[in-house]
Amino acid sequence: MSSFSLKIIAIIAMTLDHWNIILGGSIYMRILGRLAFPIFSFLIGEGYRHTRNKKNYFLKIFFYSVLLQIPVFLFYSSNEDLNIFFTLATGILFISILENNKMNKLTKFLLVLFLVIGSEYFKFDYGAYGVLSIVIFYNFRERKQKIFWLFLFINIVYIYLDRVFLIQIFSLFSLFLIFKYNGKEGIKNSFISIIQLIYCCYIY
Template identity: 45%
Template sequence: MSLFVLKIIGIISMFIDHYHFVIGGPEILNIIGRIAFPIFSFSLGEGYFYTGNFKKYIGRLSFFAIISQIPAYIFKLDYPMNIFFTLLFGLIIIKIFYSRKIPLLIKVILIGGLVYVAEKYNFDYGMYGILTIVLFSIFRRKKILIFCAFLGLNILLILIPDIFNLAKIQMYSMLSLIPIFSYNGKKGKNMKYFFYVFYPAHFLVLEGIKYIIDKF
């Protein structure tokens, strides 16, 4: 399974999840949606290792993070800081972690600070999201370690929910490892801007559908 196919699975499950969030529906939609974020986290790590220009990668995430947040402010929607902010901070943390120029103590301070900001300012998935991105990067291609680390993170979510501020249903995110572990190391089709544009666009579509339903 190529990275392109993985991302397609991710955006489909994300759309289903956000349909449940914006419009409603049975809980199974929310369960299906749990596989989206781990797939995006995994894809982000692969993007870091394969990108030819880290600054442009950071720039794209920053641009779409800002663009995607504008509708929430305009329409006063009750959304957290969108997922691009979480992915942006996760990418920066990966860069810090693998840097040979930054002393260990400074790394700990910088990473801790970014995690704090993500949690403090209500980034989508918050600390849990950042840790998910990091573990997929650290244990890259090591399936057993990824499974154990991700399972441990989700168990912590259940044991200390007040820290992660996520529902226990997030445990279903473990299902994301099925497609992730089927990844064949190939990029597949190059449609990166489609995935960036899809995120803000699908919210506009869902809000439009909700508006029509409420009116009629």
């Protein structure tokens, strides 16, 4: 399964989930929606791994996060959660810190600890759970069993901390799709990519 196919599945799942919240409906749509974020977490790491300019990749995601948040602050409330692109950008930053060979271990530890705590304190969408998911998928992409157990672990921890998070356990089913990834990009078209991005921004 290509990254394009995974992206389409994630977008469909996300759309059904969000429309279900707005219109009200079946719990099954909410469950289906749990597939979206883990797939996006996996794909953001793959994008980072294959990009030629990692700095620009991070800055692009961060730019989207700020751009999307401005209308939320203007028309809703400054107390709203920060959008998912902040989570994705933080996950990328976390990975870049881990891969920086110029930093000592203590500095790395303090920086990633700050990112994890900050993602909760500033109310990023999915918070530390989201950031850690990105790191797990990226760091252990060749070790499927380890991904399964670590992803299961953070889900259990968050369910224990907040029972509202219980439905997120169904996100484990996304692993069946992610593990089918063949390392190929699939359909590559700049226009389609732009449409996908605009649509994702609109939905979020």
